[in-house]
Amino acid sequence: MTTSADLRIHNLVRLLRAVHDADEPLTRAGVARLLGIGRNTAAALVGELEAAALLHEVPAGATGRGRPTTSLLPHPDGPVAIAADLREDTWTLARIEVGGRLTELASGEHDRTPAVFAEIRAATRRHAGDRLAALGVAVAGPVRHGRRLHISHLDWDDVDLAEHVGDEWPTTVDNDARLAGLAEARRGALRGAGTALHFHIDFDIGGTLLLGGDAQRGAGNIAGEFGHMPLTGSPLWCRCGVQGCWSLQVGTNALLRHVGQEAGHGRGREAGREILARAEAGDARAGRAVDDNAAALGHGLGALANALDPEVITLSGLGVELLRLRRDLIERSCAEKLMRFRRAEPPSILAGTVGEASPLRGAAELAFDTILTPAWLQARLPARPPAGASARASMTARRP
């Protein structure tokens, strides 16, 4: 970022990012105010983005006095991302455009082997069209260096994604808990939070630290395994190879184990939900299982809040239900583990607002993050006319 040309690209990215991040379509005048640039500059930037088929201007509905402006919508020929969410035995594919509108494309079951990636690729190919710019995939495990996948409950140990992903499109595979958090940070309850934590509770517990709206990845892209810290003193050994992991007491597996059912191998999500239902209906044993889960969850959150000082913590997956059923217990347990001087201002603990599809939404954000960059935009921009040439030669938007 040193030259005037860089400045232009920087401002183009800022504008496009603003449009993408907004909940409601922005207007051209509105984006000028938002970015603190002049109306003339906004007109030039938007024009360039329209020429690159990245935005489409349409007359905005009248909103009051003054000359009507235009709404900035995704361009009909603009780039789209495809996001996939890969679970223990199913997968979902969706298409996302600039601005965040998400359309589900396909879904299927799979045989618990990495062959599912070929299935996802095939489905992607079917729906790709010529607008597909990037692919994001959420998986239920850490992806070392973005390439080597570990999902212990599927016995996927060190799966080399290079062999399964292909290079037809720029593809990023990442951890579902991290992506769920990213979705909350960009379009959910963590919007605007400077420092936040998100935990995605499914069979076990995964999470991510969010700083300024970005999910932290660590040195090897495997940050966020908060579930594998010994926070609550469990005597059990975890499949990860460590004794006492927090995950042994929080999540579906912990619930199942508590009522004496078999846990692990990515089975029993339904049985876990049933335990919650029985607890809600008054069953004592199920209730104790849920209590245990909630207390362990709260204790861990308190410990992590001491270390990372989030202003807010959100939960997705099973966490939403735990919060609905046992908010008090979670908050009390959290406070127990908070340093005394923190108890006056504990972090708020909220249910995520993005919903069930938050890993999918996060995968979409991830895909767009690879797109909304100076480098990509630079390559995408049509060559500028070499000075003196007519600026409005053609209204036909073309892509180079």
Added chain:
Amino acid sequence: MTTSADLRIHNLVRLLRAVHDADEPLTRAGVARLLGIGRNTAAALVGELEAAALLHEVPAGATGRGRPTTSLLPHPDGPVAIAADLREDTWTLARIEVGGRLTELASGEHDRTPAVFAEIRAATRRHAGDRLAALGVAVAGPVRHGRRLHISHLDWDDVDLAEHVGDEWPTTVDNDARLAGLAEARRGALRGAGTALHFHIDFDIGGTLLLGGDAQRGAGNIAGEFGHMPLTGSPLWCRCGVQGCWSLQVGTNALLRHVGQEAGHGRGREAGREILARAEAGDARAGRAVDDNAAALGHGLGALANALDPEVITLSGLGVELLRLRRDLIERSCAEKLMRFRRAEPPSILAGTVGEASPLRGAAELAFDTILTPAWLQARLPARPPAGASARASMTARRP
């Protein structure tokens, strides 16, 4: 960052930051290469910084072929920072200039009450001169919202710094462990690390997460209390109000407790060092105390590495000695708590290279961070001549 003027300031800050961060004085030609700007642009930027009394150009010693260039040194009338390190019964004051040269100014003992801040202010006033631009203070406890200080071993509970710090100079007070980490990230073993952890081990253990060279502060400036997570299952209650804190097993207090001596209240640092000496000399009981400390340290580091995935972990304070005496045990204990798939690439654990004064150095970096910003630079820059005026009217550098 939208206009050409912002671009200029941005590049000025980049240049000044490069000079400040460098180990050796940079040359003008060197900085042009480093920043990827033209020699002409570099000349203009440096000229402006010289005019603002921020840099001083002096002929560089010949280094080979080619026309000799100039070295970029701190300006003799340039801004300086003063840094203070406040320990349980002593304080130290030092002066730092652009580029990082540090001169110790004064030190003293104190009575363990916040009255020491007045002493530090008085000493600062004695040494301030008219070049003092910012003050940074390292303290052995969390500083909530940058204002409210908690040091449990001095029984300082919620000390309001507004009453003790004054507003003669821009002053930032922050946690010593965080600042020690910042010093390592800027001038020590963590240079260039994207994701890193630093732990400062003294009576207990404090730390910080470092991302891209910046120490994370959390939502209320109280991130980094890793020592108050229950990572190693201690049954004891901590003074912070929580049971089982990691700090109960790591640090001078833990050493003292292990050999049956009284621990706490910020006393016994010498006795702690003695235990290390006895252990080194072969004393069995002291040896077991050190073993216990080292094992607990390693276990905690492993757990934290699972969650945060640092590429490197550094230690300062007592940690340097523990590493010297028990590196193997620390690394083995760390690996025990690492998830199995991480054990092939464990984070390196290194002694900090900044040395004993790392909190002080970190406080200096902190002070300069408040200086080396676009806003400060903008205010500092002399008004530009209104165009057409002679550019080299006067060689006399003045400050507005």
Added chain:
DNA sequence: GTCTTATGTTCGAGACGAGAACATAATCCT
């Protein structure tokens, strides 16, 4: 039907960094 208000559009101004061409000061080589 006119006034008010918000936005679009046009044009000139000021500033910035790049790049090329040239000047300069050291070392290297014969």
Added chain:
DNA sequence: AGGATTATGTTCTCGTCTCGAACATAAGAC
């Protein structure tokens, strides 16, 4: 000793950027 080589400093032109001011335009308000 003197020319060749090399790296840097300096100067000037050029293209680009955003801004601000002035004016044009399209809606609602009175």
